[in-house]
């Protein structure tokens with residue numbers, strides 16, 4: 304399994320200036336190579352290298368960075384072509400697609416740049432990297448990350464890392480390769496219900512609430528309203544910065560929740576049952592003030608964090624159909640809208656079972672998970 308670990312660099316002012324100049328030089332060179340690719344029509348890496356390698360290298364880039372720049376350009380054209388073919392740019396002949404295909408791909412001055420082991424080396428005890436720049440090798444650039452991230456990097460980092468600058472902060476996105484852990488046969492399932500007030504609720508009754516996250520989102524929404532009225536360039540920049548910060552905060556919250564859930568499942572020898580999230584936006588109906596907090600990508604992100612953390616620990620994961628999980632009684636199976644008198648409470652009109660609404664839903668998800676697992680593994684046994 305491959306995954307990307309992100310660490311933040313803490314360069315001195317001088318080091319930051321060198322990194323900035325390096326990214327700019329790489330992306331200037333990429334723009335040059337991109338124009339060449341566009342005019343010659345040679346967009347594959349090997350052909351493009353013939354046309355551009357000498358010039359790109361002569362711009363102060365070494366052999367390795369020059370090759371990475373050319374590969375980056377070739378990859379960008381491959382992606383463009385794939386997007387066009389998949390219809391992501393609109394149908395053939397439409398204005399948007401024609402516009403995208405009528406000019407060379409361009410790279411921002413701070414677009415990400417890959418570094419291989421010859422251009423970037425890691426010191427995992429000192430928490431520093433040494434990195435190639437256009438003004439020479441920078442040594443002792445400090446980096447920080449969570450304990451988990453640092454451990455993962457030290458054990459599994461392999462191949463290239465991307466140097467990225469966002470909102471004036473520097474990051475390395477490092478690829479880690481982890482060998483697959485065999486899935487342990489689960490003894491029961493933890494059901495996970497995803498929601499708004501409680502981001503995730505388990506069938507054990509653990510509620511992971513998104514209080515801090517929802518507060519940040521509401522604050523940003525207010526700010527957005529004020530800034531959008533202004534519509535100046537600096538207002539737009541500030542908005543973008545806030546949105547990114549919100550996304551980072553959401554990712555951090557999701558990581559922590561995913562970790563707690565997977566740890567608990569592993570400790571108790573169980574698998575994890577998740578809702579199949581297709582169409583979550585249609586399914587969740589909310590009062591207006593809550594609507595803003597619903598970001599389906601955030602649910603998908605939490606689901607994928609749980610899935611990959613589970614895979615790392617050999618914990619089984621199953622996705623179940625979420626239909627009626629909130630209206631069905633987890634004790635007797637009776638389905639009724641009236642079972643759910645309010646957002647937070649579940650009270651069965653048939654058997655009288657009462658529970659927090661999200662916990663009841665999570666229990667339904669857990670039992671569907673167990674049933675689904677039994678069915679799919681019966682098929683395995685038969686085969």
Ligand SMILES: [Zn+2]
Pocket residue numbers: 632633634635636637651652653654655656
């Ligand atoms: Zn009941």
